[in-house]
Amino acid sequence: MGIRERLSGNEAAATAMKQINPDVVAAFPITPSTEIPQYFSTFVDNGQVDTEFVAVESEHSAMSACIGAEAAGARAMTATSANGLSFMWEMIYIASSMRLPIVMSLVNRAVSGPLNIHNDHSDAMGVRDAGWIMLFSETNQEAYDNLLMAHRIAENENVLLPLMVCQDGFITSHSIENIELLEDAKVKEFVGQYHPKHYLLNKKEPIAMGPMDLQAFLFEHKYQQAEAMCNAKQVILDVAKDFEKLTGRKYGLFEEYKLDDADIAIVCMNSTAGTTKVVVDSLREKGIKAGLLKLRVFRPFPAEEIAKALANVKAVAVLDKADSLNGVGGALFTDVTSGMQVNGVTVPTSSYIYGIGGRDTTTKEIESVYKDLMEDSKKGKIGNPYRYLGLRK
Amino acid sequence: MNDIIEIRWHGRGGQGAKTASLLLADAAFNTGKYIQGFPEYGPERMGAPITAYNRISSSPIRIHSNIYEPDYVVVVDDTLLESVDVTAGLKSEGAIVINTTKDGNELKKLLKGYAGKIYTIDARKVSMETLGKYFPNTPMLAAIVKVSGIMNEADFIKDMEGSFKHKFAKKPEVIDGNMKAIEMALKEVKEIK
Incomplete structure (x- = not known):
């Protein structure tokens, strides 16, 4: 102990x-x-x-x-x-x-x-x-x-x-x-x-x-x-x-939180994963099969393992706390989608740029991402995949 | 999730609201709880409004965002009542604790009809009488412990004595005053009817 x-x-x-x-x-x-x-x-x-x-x-x-x-x-x-x-x-x-x-x-x-x-x-x-x-x-x-x-x-x-x-x-x-x-x-x-x-x-x-x-x-x-x-x-x-x-503390390349049977999943890193776990639990109570992939090892990038872990979900959101300013999502999004593509996994996946410059990320915002994913998974396709979370317009 | 108590502190830079939130986290930790104590950092200047937060729970705390619907709010400086919406999101079954000498009617007007309980304490008086200087954070810490009931008073007093002995190891002359401030504040905090 x-x-x-x-x-x-x-x-x-x-x-x-x-x-x-x-x-x-x-x-x-x-x-x-x-x-x-x-x-x-x-x-x-x-x-x-x-x-x-x-x-x-x-x-x-x-x-x-x-x-x-x-x-x-x-x-x-x-x-x-x-x-x-x-x-x-x-x-x-x-x-x-x-x-x-x-x-x-x-x-x-x-x-x-x-x-x-x-x-x-x-x-x-x-x-x-x-x-x-x-x-x-x-x-x-x-x-x-x-x-x-x-x-x-x-x-x-x-x-x-x-x-x-x-x-x-x-x-x-x-x-x-x-x-x-x-x-x-x-x-x-x-x-x-x-x-x-x-x-x-x-x-x-x-x-x-x-x-x-x-x-x-x-x-x-x-x-x-x-x-x-x-x-x-x-x-x-x-x-x-x-x-x-x-x-007794278990670590892998990433942590799968209620991802096994999940229909919709968020991929993110660092402290936002904790806030996301709280949201996953509350959605699960309502019967919504939400899950989380919290990446621990960003380099080397576990592309194959991530693709496998996300293979059975119906929609994925990748949360990036940095914008690549290339117009097509952040670095984590690019790596995750590339890894899925190369490994033959086709799941509608969208990019969310969030939390820039210390903008607080709340459970309500994470809930809104899962809500978007529910829509995406129902339709089986996504509109604009390059999204922003918590951005004032 | 339901057993988390969330507290938001409003103070001005230099008054020790951040320190008070960390001391509260310490005290709750020592009673076996899971805790978070964190300030919201902005431009750090003496006198600027600052916010600090506490979460206290009997199970691990995973959420990492600011607190928007607190159970309790502590206002360390009543001049903030006019410029900061201190009751924003505050649960009506919760309470607000204010360092003030203003009367109930005046406070109710400033709090724009907040429906929960309102407690006041004259932390300036407590601090001046016990420490001879104006340090409102120690009395306000005692006040929120009393109002929230997150631990019993005897445990709190015992724990704070240990904390102060550690914190003021190089200034032992202020330990007594701080302990007196705590004991006095526990008695002085009053609910406004």
């Missing part, structure tokens, strides 16, 4: 980092993730961790310091949000192409402009092709659990990719909620020591890292990153199995 606590999502992330006790943390404060390095720096000051904390002058430097540390053979972590991630962007690609299993806590916030400090997923969606494993978290508990599993996934020799754990800015990062923590010793044992196979400070094996890579090999190296991403899927499941043995 774990430790019953109440923590905000940021406190939960900082606590996970404390228990992981990485070699290096380099971070620069930015709302709403500021508290993570803030709390962590107090752990350093109090001697609760023996981490080298690098208070850098920018996010570009935060990621650069993590890259340097990991290349040297250390375990490095960071935290950021929105424009902080934007400022890291150049180094985000360097981290993944150098196959450095850095772990980041990304507290999702709208990327400016205009300036907005509130939640949406535009920051995460901006780096979806950067070669990072991306896990999403409904609650403070999931943000904590995902971080505890992160290094085991990222550092696996068949993976060796950086990993980010996302949670919704303010909605979970600043809400105090119940959480079950693991004892420090159990975390230490579960996460294990980091023994990289190749690293710069190994005098027995002098190597170069991150050199120029032109026509002769870059293509192959990019293929290897894609291959590692494919490998990550099984590793994520294996680590989740071990985690379940330890905690």
